[in-house]
Amino acid sequence: MEPKTRYKQELSELKQHREQVILETAERVFSDNGIEKTTMHHIAKEASIGIATLFRYFPKKEKLIVAVATNMIEEVFLEFQKISQTDSTCLEKMELLFDFFIAPLPNHYDRNIKFLEDFENYAAHSDEPLEDMDEFNRLYRRVSLMFSRIIQDGQEDGSLRSDISVRETLTTVINAFAIFSRKLSLQRNILRLELDLEPEKQLTVLKHILLDYLKA
Template sequence: MDNLNSKTRWDRERTEAKQQRVALMLEAAQKVFNRKGLDKATMQDVATEAHMGVATVFRHFPKKDKLIVAVAIKIIESQTETFEEILRRPGTCYERLEQMLDVFIGFIGEEHSENTKLIEAFESYAAQSREPLEDLPAYHAAVGRIQTSLSQILKDGINDGSLRADVPLEETIATVTNAFGQFAKKLSLQSSIPMLESNIEPVKQLEILKAMILDYLKAT
């Protein structure tokens, strides 16, 4: 029994140590990708940032593309937790939908701007890749969790009478997430390029878009 307990404890400690190493690699890679860009960053750059050997990085991520996708998933999953927390809050679904849209607006703020720009760069990188990125379905699954939260809000809103019941659900979900998500990322990217900056504040533009969507979905 003691030997069994010792093996179980050793396996758990080994798993935890592996998870910690991977977390360090992802954190280091995120910093490097933000600093150097996805194309110019190397696995050696990530290893140096993480204070570990490059062979260790390759052991967990045999190709740079796998590391790039893993970082993108890490960012999306951190955002997903916020949406799922809003889903559990009290209040009408209309109020919680408004809070979800506020989260999208917050993505262009200084606190999230680097992550927003990195996701924009990642999606461009994935689109221009000669071959589909191997782990891309896992990224789409992570994004899908955000759409699931929005879907649940709309369904519950129809039931509690705070949202219109005559809108096509799937089309509405896709439109809201694409309109807000893509627009927020574009505005965040443009804000870092002086020649592309608009005279109208990005937040103001998103507030107008939010009002239009809420007005469209609110039950009369």
């Protein structure tokens, strides 16, 4: 590799690394302090970079907020993609998806859950549509596409009941399960109480109820 080409590659890798550090730091600071209370100065300090450097990567706080949210949705997409491509029945894939939503709960403090809840509230109360949402929405559509493939499996492989609308039922079930898992996680973080039944146990019970309902 020519020195000039190698230099450009190293520069590009350094830039990507720094951007990833910024995103990881922003995710942590936004989750710990809340989106509204966090400033770009807070993030620059935590990332050990100058404020001017931060603004070169993300000229506005709003752009950084959306970038963090997009990064999280990409992780969800990759998990849905991996599950959709497994050599499993639709019912087995649904169980894997349920387990994906249960997995963060034993950590007691899942930053992704807290940030995404805050992000949805922030976006809903914004006077204007947030900038740079195209990539976020594109990834969200890809998550839906991966789930549509799982739905198609359910329509073809015979692992689900034949007397239900597969698309409507699976969409309702996965959305309800995801929202319930998020709320349980947030509830534990807010109340800080010893619960009668741990959230992950509640979700495991619900998972088995739903799987029993769905299976042929």
